Amino acid sequence: MDDFAAELMAAGRDESPERPPERKAPSELDPSTASPQRSGLRSGLAALREKANIQDRLVEKLLQQVIPDEDSHGAEVSISADDGAFPQRPGFNLTTMSNNFRRFNARIGVVFKFQARMTRILSWRKPSHTLSLLATYTFVCLDPYLLCVLPIVGILLGAFIPGFLARHPAPPKGTLSSEQSMGYSPRGPPLAPAATVRPAKELSKDFFRNMGDLQNCMDDFSQGHDMVVALLVPISNFSNEALSSAVFLFLFAAGVFMTIAAHMIPWRFVFLVGGWAAIVSGHPAVARLLAATREEHIQPREEKAKTWMDDWIATDVILDSAPETREVEIFELQKDSGAGEWEAWLFCPSPYDPLSQPRIAGERPRGTRFFEDVMPPEGWEWSEKKWALDLWSRDWVEERIITGVEVETEGERWVYDIYNEREERTGVVDQPEQASGRAGAMPHMSWEEGEDGTGKKGKWRRRRWVRLVKRKVSVAVSGSQ
16 A cells, blocks of 8 residues: 555544544444454554654755745735635645645545436436436427526436435335335324434545546546547647648638527527437447447548548648738938048938937937948848839928028938038037027028038938838647647
């Protein structure tokens, strides 16, 4: 027996305060009648219980050292904003976990019994029971208001009537004369104690049977979860973008259709036929017939249908459309060297016009020296191989409301600074409101047009280059949970 079973055995005699008293065998009531083997088992259980408690304390201390105090799964986690409505939930504790598991396993048997009975009914082991279920299901489908009656009938048939029969049992056969054995009579005082629901006794056969059922239930859930994930996730996570797009299209069309035509569908008849078909298909003879039909007629056509679906997705679902494109710009700045020649300065993302914030603050332009160093925005890539000169300098000057410049309408389309004597001397441009309020200052000037760029110019000139970029196509990587 492994450590976990030993732990269960160690705590087997710890009765929960909620557990009602149970009848004990004579050997348990009288120590003198106990066998030597039972005494040895008791001493072994006591030793294992003490050892398990020590192990629980050690593991609990270790977990307290490993798990930080500020973790969201700490000692106390509130389940409601109103602290007075619900008590605080305890944090993880190995001893509490073990006790709760034992209590849960001792009381979960009713769920597995219900599951076993439903399995027997749906598998047609007793046809009368299955037909009774189908009759009830038929009445509910024909009159859905009977759903309100089902819980009441279930409580009456499942709780009250068995409880009354337990208090008033029928007399055993052979104890009544032929004149009195005409039938069961519920009259008279109760003859037996009331039936109570008791948890399975720890270390009993029912307790370990519940453990086995719980183990198998966890395995069934894990397998079902993996099957659902393997079936639905590859379709819905767009790892295969064409397939996911096709399924999305079908679901969208079905949603639109159901929105319009849902009220015209005979839902009672649909549920009636569907329920009967599902339950009848569980009959052994029908299941064999369906398996033979599927093997003979459906499987040969499954591959053809799959091939048709793949061809339709490949031809009609278009995913490789042109990516989004944008136009980016860069400004080529040149500076007057003072000897009548223009010196290539850098490529700047802004035009560095006379009234721009960097010019007013006296900052130097920022950018790169070479075209090759200009990179596309993050998430984009070049759509064209080369930069193109913008021949419509007047347009971008007017769009930015740039003043104090001269636009070249011919030639290389440079946009010059208008000569400012104070700027040439100090390297700083007066703000418009300061310049207009100073006596003798040059009035604020708008932009002008020029053809050959002759005459006195400012210190800077710039022209605009443009290039197309396209959004990068990211390849989705599917991950498993």
